Amino acid sequence: MTTTLRMLTYEITADCMDEYLRIGESTALNSLKKFVKAIVVIYSDKYLKPSNNDDIARLLTVGESRGFPGMLGSIDCMHWKWKSCLTVLSEMYTSQIHEPTIILEAVASYDLWIWHAFFGLPGSHNDINVLDRSPIFAELAEGYGPPVNYSINSNDYTIGYYLADEIYPQWSTFACVVLHNMIVEDDRDVNGSEDFNSDAIDGSSQKPVSHEHTPEFMEFIQNHHLIRDKETHSRLQADFVEHLWQVHGQSC
Incomplete structure (x- = not known):
């Protein structure tokens, strides 16, 4: 989760996580894909x-x-x-x-x-x-x-x-x-606010x-x-x- 949030927040690539979190590039990408899929499944009916x-x-x-x-x-x-x-x-x-x-x-x-x-x-x-x-x-x-x-x-x-x-x-x-x-x-x-019923x-x-x-x-x-x-x-x-x-x- 930490890897995924850092990649999304700082717009960095997966290989930048190697030295900082000791996580391989493939593992970071897999985590990102699972996170995005979970967001779509949970929130797409309302927000998409x-x-x-x-x-x-x-x-x-x-x-x-x-x-x-x-x-x-x-x-x-x-x-x-x-x-x-x-x-x-x-x-x-x-x-x-x-x-x-x-x-x-x-x-x-x-x-x-x-x-x-x-x-x-x-x-x-x-x-x-x-x-x-x-x-x-x-x-x-x-x-x-x-x-x-x-x-x-x-x-x-x-x-x-x-x-x-x-x-x-x-x-x-x-x-x-x-x-x-x-x-x-x-x-x-x-x-102002919208005034309609x-x-x-x-x-x-x-x-x-x-x-x-x-x-x-x-x-x-x-x-x-x-x-x-x-x-x-x-x-x-x-x-x-x-x-x-x-x-x-x-x-x-």
Whole structure:
């Protein structure tokens, strides 16, 4: 246990434990693997679970209370330095910071809870390359995505969206984070708390298990086009401008 915690805390390799704790490299690695597997078995159901209907309903309620109906969270990529990268892999994993890194794509909600994590691509990729390989919209493309219905500026939408920066494509599932930061800057409350009644949210505690056949190929293609619909993205952006002006324009 001591070996495992030191390796995780100080980000050191297994062979660094030889002289300090008199434990061989193979023993240290085996201990680390068992520790990680135990953490996953014990805590994955709570801390690695995908969002269920209750979670989606809560996120939508919070988003609407903050002036962003239909928002499911924020998406971005970050680079984790790989200090012990093998020389043969260093060029592939070298990022714009000129060091080997591994990319993590994550979706976080307002309280910094991570709902989606896609980790492992080389640092030479950019956010778009990661998105093309990410399973974030897999369920939505297969027709199993959570029901999301909201209205902005008298226009109805049926697909939730994530706040993203300008590098992300103009899809119906993304909205520019600049809009969000403009509102946060004008209406920030560091010590405030969310004021909504979670007991009033409808939704089952677990996602219903589907025993139906996977959707036909043409249905999958249709869902795929809906996710990447630029026209919906442009309309959503224009509606947001009008919506945010109506909500916050009078106080400017």
